[in-house]
Amino acid sequence: EILAAVEACFAAAADRPLAGRRALVTSGPTREPIDPVRYLSNHSSGKQGHAIAAALAALGAETTLVTGPVALADPPGPRVVRVESAEEMLAACRAALPVEVAVCAAAVADWRVAGVAGQKLKKDGGGPPRLELAENPDILATLSKPGPQRPRLVVGFAAETERLVEQAIAKRARKGCDWILANDVSAPTGTFGGDSNRIHLIGGSDDPQAVESWPVLSKTEVARRLARRIAESLGDKAT
Amino acid sequence: EILAAVEACFAAAADRPLAGRRALVTSGPTREPIDPVRYLSNHSSGKQGHAIAAALAALGAETTLVTGPVALADPPGPRVVRVESAEEMLAACRAALPVEVAVCAAAVADWRVAGVAGQKLKKDGGGPPRLELAENPDILATLSKPGPQRPRLVVGFAAETERLVEQAIAKRARKGCDWILANDVSAPTGTFGGDSNRIHLIGGSDDPQAVESWPVLSKTEVARRLARRIAESLGDKAT
Numbered sequence: 084e085i086l087a088a089v090e091a092c093f094a095a096a097a098d099r100p101l102a103g104r105r106a107l108v109t110s111g112p113t114r115e116p117i118d119p120v121r122y123l124s125n126h127s128s129g130k131q132g133h134a135i136a137a138a139l140a141a142l143g144a145e146t147t148l149v150t151g152p153v154a155l156a157d158p159p160g161p162r163v164v165r166v167e168s169a170e171e172m173l174a175a176c177r178a179a180l181p182v183e184v185a186v187c188a189a190a191v192a193d194w195r196v197a198g199v200a201g202q203k204l205k206k207d208g209g210g211p212p213r214l215e216l217a218e219n220p221d222i223l224a225t226l227s228k229p230g231p232q233r234p235r236l237v238v239g240f241a242a243e244t245e246r247l248v249e250q251a252i253a254k255r256a257r258k259g260c261d262w263i264l265a266n267d268v269s270a271p272t273g274t275f276g277g278d279s280n281r282i283h284l285i286g287g288s289d290d291p292q293a294v295e296s297w298p299v300l301s302k303t304e305v306a307r308r309l310a311r312r313i314a315e316s317l318g319d320k321a322t
Numbered sequence: 323e324i325l326a327a328v329e330a331c332f333a334a335a336a337d338r339p340l341a342g343r344r345a346l347v348t349s350g351p352t353r354e355p356i357d358p359v360r361y362l363s364n365h366s367s368g369k370q371g372h373a374i375a376a377a378l379a380a381l382g383a384e385t386t387l388v389t390g391p392v393a394l395a396d397p398p399g400p401r402v403v404r405v406e407s408a409e410e411m412l413a414a415c416r417a418a419l420p421v422e423v424a425v426c427a428a429a430v431a432d433w434r435v436a437g438v439a440g441q442k443l444k445k446d447g448g449g450p451p452r453l454e455l456a457e458n459p460d461i462l463a464t465l466s467k468p469g470p471q472r473p474r475l476v477v478g479f480a481a482e483t484e485r486l487v488e489q490a491i492a493k494r495a496r497k498g499c500d501w502i503l504a505n506d507v508s509a510p511t512g513t514f515g516g517d518s519n520r521i522h523l524i525g526g527s528d529d530p531q532a533v534e535s536w537p538v539l540s541k542t543e544v545a546r547r548l549a550r551r552i553a554e555s556l557g558d559k560a561t
Binding site for chain 2: 120127190203
């Protein structure tokens with residue numbers, strides 16, 4: 084009986100290789116207010132990010148999911164923090180540190196509106212207003228900055244409509260993250276809002292130019308595969 | 323038995339005063355594309371418009387609901403047409419004509435982006451792009467234009483954050499519609515996305531300055547009250 088309990092314990096540990104690890108996942112779009120009723124946003128459904136948070140939690144990680152507005156139910160496992168804007172998302176990510184792995188799957192708005200109107204903008208006959216934009220904080224680059232709070236593994240996504248791998252390699256270098264999962268979001272692929280994803284992983288080996296192309300997988304399968312890769316990576320580096 | 327059948331028939335007709343009438347309702351926000359992944363939108367939930375379409379259908383009207391992207395189930399009764407942009411919404415409304423009553427409850431974006439990018443806009447280090455906006459077609463004003471296709475009754479909404487009734491009276495004159503339902507959408511009221519609404523009806527009597535203020539009602543109750551008012555109005559005018 085004692086032997087059986089020990090075996091069960093080992094088996095459980097083998098199934099939960101991220102037990103005792105902390106993970107952070109961002110998901111969904113952000114919404115950047117223009118005035119009290121209008122906003123800028125994007126078509127991210129949050130399906131991939133939510134699936135990754137669930138997969139990391141299933142492998143035992145204590146997972147925080149920071150999500151913009153999505154039409155999805157909370158996944159089982161992660162602690163869920165809801166935000167609207169990129170600035171709110173960054174603050175929630177900072178509050179979740181320290182973590183050993185951060186996966187930035189949210190489609191964070193690159194720009195917000197400079198000088199949000201307190202009242203609803205009116206058509207005054209003088210033509211449309213001009214929207215002056217300001218650059219948003221870069222959450223992936225911020226989390227990737229060297230320092231005591233940097234997660235051991237920072238994973239970003241590159242959603243591109245052209246020159247996918249080339250742009251993803253450049254993005255990895257520019258952001259300072261460890262891995263980039265590149266995916267083609269041009270309209271025919273139906274990735275935004277769809278249920279499957281064709282991933283090209285960059286940074287998974289010592290060669291920064293090496294590309295590991297996964298087959299077309301459901302977003303759930305992408306999440307499981309990524310979670311296992313993360314577990315292997317953290318396991319390898321663990322002291 | 324024949325008498326009972328005739329009585330049942332009259333009772334049914336009394337409950338369905340809009341039987342044989344055609345109605346058009348717009349609902350939800352519109353989404354105006356910026357590039358393949360980004361868009362402008364607003365916080366309209368579609369709850370009020372969807373409830374109005376259901377209420378008109380419940381009174382017997384053959385109802386078309388033209389709706390932007392919402393997180394609501396299709397209401398029972400109306401034929402539902404899904405659109406994204408204001409231009410698509412106008413085209414769908416035109417296709418639904420002729421109708422005897424049109425209720426424009428959608429929060430149509432006043433502006434779209436001029437020159438939508440075919441590829442995802444990139445941060446190129448040269449600062450944020452400037453979004454040039456162009457005025458969208460005005461669906462309420464278009465439907466209100468005199469002509470053989472004009473519905474007998476055109477109802478609009480005025481969602482305002484200040485000087486509610488004053489702006490609603492001006493809007494009714496500017497658009498050429500018959501009734502305006504004005505509601506306060508400033509943040510404390512929780513109208514956008516919320517479940518209740520305080521309505522001020524303008525245009526319901528011969529005095530264009532007269533304001534009929536309804537109590538705070540659930541959006542379902544607002545819809546039923548409006549549908550009954552519409553039935554009375556069309557009934558009065560019927561030949």
